[in-house]
Amino acid sequence: MSTLLTLTGFTYHHFGPIDLQLGAGGSTGLHGESGAGKSLLLRAIADLDEHGGKLTLDNQDCSDVPPNQWRQHIAYFASESFWWADTVGEHFTASNAHDLNTLGFDNDVLNWRVHRLSSGERQRLALLRGLQTQPQVLLLDEPSANLDSVNRDRVEKLVATYLNSHGATALWVSHDRDQLARCCQQTRQLHQGRFIT
Structure with a gap:
């Protein structure tokens, strides 16, 4: 597995330094x-x-890339998603019926008004929305925290399929150790901004 994202002596807020490689x-x-x-x-x-x-993606330093271009390749999926238009479809550039169905939605979800979405529906749709740009790195912050076990499994399968088919990588935050064991090849524990395992 080739290295895609590298953090070396990485500091943030009052945390770090940390070193990490994602394949x-x-x-x-x-x-x-x-x-x-x-x-x-x-x-x-x-x-x-x-x-x-130092923060590099495919050996390109973050400091050499404009932030908007950096975020085309690295997608951050916050635990609470942001929606800026009234209907779901306005947040998508193209309808991908297969992916909607994979996450348990019918195609008519694109006509739904955002305000009627449950937190779990928002979370699943935000994941699909972010994958439209085909990022190389997924930064997943509790991506299934609001989901029942059926939809959690759908999200896990979609992420695994995406990583394999796109040669992408993910940093997956979860309090569910069983989920991390199922979905991740390695796990790290963070304590006061430093890795302890």
Whole structure:
């Protein structure tokens, strides 16, 4: 598995330094107590927050890439998604019926008004929306926290299929150790902004 994303002496907020390598086609699980810096780490990797040290994607340094271009290749999936238009379809550039069906939706979901979506529906649709740009790195912050077991399994399968078919990688934050064991090739524990395993 070739290395896709590398963090070397990476610092963010008052956390770090940390070193991490993420390989193409696989995912790394990240767990730790609340307040350990997991979500902040994902935001910093997405270049949404200030950071220091070295951060490279395919050997290209983050500091050499405009933030909007960086985020075309690195997608941050926050635990709470943001919606800016009234209907679901306005958030999608093209309808991909297969992916909608894979996550348990009929095609008419594109006509639904965003305000009627449950938190779990928002979470699944936000994942599909983010995958439209075909990012190389998925930064997943509790991507199935609001889901029942059936929809959790659908999300896990979709992510695994995407990583394999696109040669992408994921950093997957979850408090569910069983999920990380199922979905990730390796796991790391974060404590006060540093890896302890």
